[in-house]
Amino acid sequence: MVANPQFSYMSPQEYLEWEKTQELRHEYIDGEVFAMTGGTKPHNRIAGNLFTKLDDFLAEKGCEVYISDVKVQVSESGPYHYPDVVVTCDQRDKESIDVVQYPCLIVEVLSPSTAAFDRGKKFTCYRQSSTLKEYVLIESDEIAVECFRRNEQGLWVLHTYSEEDNLDLESVGISIAVKKLYRQVRFDVEEKN
Structure with missing residues (x-):
């Protein structure tokens, strides 16, 4: 940013x-x-892979999934962020064309320039949402996924996933193989300026 x-x-x-x-x-x-x-090809591919899986799964469940161009409004006065993927199952969000106010799942695909902000201040902002149940961080330069899940006491608990694991998204009731998130992602390509 x-x-x-x-x-x-x-x-x-x-x-x-x-x-x-x-x-x-x-x-x-x-x-x-x-x-x-702007993002990288791995960043875009990971977000797209997750979006596709979620969109297919949620098509008939009354939930909506959006990718990168829809704002999340944390409170009346902001902040407003554009997460890589956001899911809402709240009927109140159907009243807006460009903002999600009641997310249950937010996903950020990390890049070296935004990782600290996504883990820190952005997560602090997102935690203000009473409807948010899971916050997922996906690395774009290696295979690693972190899911922060709000437990029944309201505490955020970290769950980590590696290449052989399935990412369990309890907020929407789906389990996705981590390998599928990284489908067609190449880490061995050098960045060209």
Whole structure:
């Protein structure tokens, strides 16, 4: 993410109106606007693989799954984030065309430039959502998955998954082989500038 130097402060409503007119996506945190950076092929492939599995599974279950272009609104005043994958099973979210307010599952595919933020401040923001049950972090430069799941006491418990495991997403009732998340992902390709 890159801060937008044009604005010193923007209200949530100003952000929502302004962002509708922008070609690029921007996240909103505490009055500041941040341009979203581009991803890599592994990042895109992993998010796409997960989206496909979830979309097929949830098609007849009353849940909706979105990939990267739909904002999650954590509270009335923001922040607004664009997760890589988000699932909502809440009927209230059917009333909006561009925002999910009641997610049950949020997934971020990590990149070296965003990993610390996704693990830290972004997760802190997402935890404010009373409907969120699972937060999944998927590495894009190695095979590794972390799922933070809210237990019955409201505590977030970490579950880790490796290449031979199945990722259990209790929030939506599906188990996905971790290998399938990384289908057609190549780690041995060098980045070219």
